[in-house]
Amino acid sequence: MSQPVRPPAPETRDRILDAAEALFVEHGFEATSMRMITSQAGANIAAVNYHFGSKDALIQEVFRRRLTELNRQRLAALERLQADAGGAPLKPSRIVDAFFGTALELAADTEHGGHTFMRLLGRTYTEPNAFVRQFLAEEYAEVLERFLGALYGALPDVPREEILWRFHFMMGAMSYAIAGTDGLQLFAGHFDDADPQRLMPRLMSFLLGGLRAPLPEFSEVARKGGREAA
Amino acid sequence: MSQPVRPPAPETRDRILDAAEALFVEHGFEATSMRMITSQAGANIAAVNYHFGSKDALIQEVFRRRLTELNRQRLAALERLQADAGGAPLKPSRIVDAFFGTALELAADTEHGGHTFMRLLGRTYTEPNAFVRQFLAEEYAEVLERFLGALYGALPDVPREEILWRFHFMMGAMSYAIAGTDGLQLFAGHFDDADPQRLMPRLMSFLLGGLRAPLPEFSEVARKGGREAA
DNA sequence: GCTCACTTAAAACAGTTGTTTGAATCATAC
DNA sequence: GTATGATTCAAACAACTGTTTTAAGTGAGC
Incomplete structure (x- = not known):
């Protein structure tokens, strides 16, 4: 009826x-x-x-239909980790994998548009369409909070400020790795082995190395005015 | 006359x-x-x-007037390192500093437009205006070759393919750190200490950690179908 | 004075932009 | 069949795009 x-x-x-x-x-x-x-x-x-x-609403929907699902999978992967650990602290590498590995899996899907979308997402991080910016911020708020919290717990000796920055850097490395590889081909002619299946372990090693790097030392001398004073 | x-x-x-x-x-x-x-x-x-x-020629000139000078400084820094070493192998951290540190110095200059330009450069890596793409590729060709060559010599045990990829990742982390921090503010509200003077040591630690990370293992099993099989 | 190269100005060019309109078409429900 | 609501269509809308034209202004050298 x-x-x-x-x-x-x-x-x-x-x-x-x-x-x-x-x-x-x-x-x-x-x-x-x-x-x-x-x-x-x-x-x-x-x-x-x-x-x-409108065109703006179309842009928003292009992101919504994929990003909501991606972030749902990310949260599900994190919750699976936490359930398996049963209260024990998580390994940072597993957390990183839950966030970035899930995204890289989507980026590896060339048949259903996942690869295209991840390229789009990567380039959008630096393309500040006001409409999309607001939408991404809302869409990422919960995921970021949960993953940062997990990392804080997994790396109790690392200042939270530092973890935050390094997460920021990791997102940049991933975005650029996906969006920049076939866009601006700065390294064209250099790559012998651009096997996309190997991108994931390559990027993962890099990200974990950066996350676990020795902490920076802030020389107070260089704080203000820096080198030009000398 | x-x-x-x-x-x-x-x-x-x-x-x-x-x-x-x-x-x-x-x-x-x-x-x-x-x-x-x-x-x-x-x-x-x-x-x-x-x-x-034309507008395209204007875009090109916006890049040319700054990028040529930046890359000149990068090459000069590298040559200074090589002269000081006198044939001895260079420390990877010094090479990374010559390339990324020089760029971060320009990004720290908020008074003469250096910061603005580095943000523009960062976002342009993922924004494939055909005109600019070609120009950047030409402008970077020599610099990349020289710095990659230096890294190959400094890290003789690391496969060149891996160094190449990691340089790629490093450029992404830097671009995003500069362009994404005040553009799309995903992490807005999280940062307590966003002192731009501390960005350089923070990013440097991260980059070096990634560059020196343990090499990835390519499991042939996981080539097709990946992690969900387990 | 005048000339001459350089720079700025207002106005118009044809083409494209996102959006809207109102009629035509379609599939289904009765 | 007719009625009804959803969808498609060609055409037009005003506003804006990069570029060009033509004229006016500028300041130095003679």
Whole structure:
């Protein structure tokens, strides 16, 4: 009777999202026009505003449909770790793996757009579309809090401030590794072995090495004015 | 007599470059219009095409005027190291410092636009404007070759492939640390100590830790299908 | 005075932008 | 069949894009 009049999805909506995702990562948000999106999706120009309301809302939905799921998996992986440990402190490497390994798995999926999306996410970290910035901040708030808390517990001897910064650095290394490898090819011609399956262990070693590095020493002399005073 | 009829610089040109630099880092290349640039620079809209020829040429000049000098300093620092060592192998930490420390010094200069430019450079690594991509590749070619060569010599036991990847990761960590800190503020509210003077030692420790991390093991079992199989 | 190269100015160029409109089409329910 | 709601379509909207044109202003050398 009063069935929700919703045949599961007319697929036009999804074709638009896929096209937008691919075009955004290639040209950026601003340089990608609605006409580029709809023509690649085989849809009418008015379809975007019909299904999403505006270009900004489309951008947001491109992120929402994947990021929510990614962060859900990250939290699930962390909770699995904590359940298995039964109160014992976690190994930092497992925590890092739960966060970055989960993302790298999505980045390794080239068949369902996961790779495309992770490239887009990586480049968006430095592309401050106001709309997306706000959305990412909200979407990441809980995940960051939980993972930082886990790391604080796993590394009780390391100042929390330092863990925070190093998590920041790790996100940068990962983003750039994914987004920069096939974008700006600074290292083109140098790579002999760019096997994407080996990216994960390579990046993991690097991230853990950085996380466990000796703590920096802050020379008070260099605090203000630094070298130019000499 | 035949003095080149060039009063040093009418400064309109420089005002445009400064305005463009600041607006590009805030909105990106595409979202920054010529009218935004010229109005912020207090110049006429036609001035850009008069002084630079086109928007693409302006973008290129924004990078050229700073990047050429930065890479010159990097090479000079490396040559100084090699001269001081007199043939002896260099310490990896000194090489890393010559490359990343030099860049971080520029990023610490908030008075002459160095900070702004480094943020722009960081975000550009993942923003593939075709024009800029080509330019950066050319501008970096020699520097990368020299620094990679130095690292190969300093770390003879580490496979070159691995050094290459780790240099890649290091560039990502630095770019994100600079561009992402005041752009997308994912970690807003977490940082108690965001003293920019301490960013350098913090990042340096992280980078060196990553560079010297234990080498990854490539398990052939995990090549296809990965971790979920377990 | 005048010339000449350089720089700035206002206005217009054709093309593209995101968005809206109102009619046409479609699939389903009765 | 008709009625109903969801979806698609071509066309148009005003606003903005990078670039060009043409004229006016500038200051030095003669």
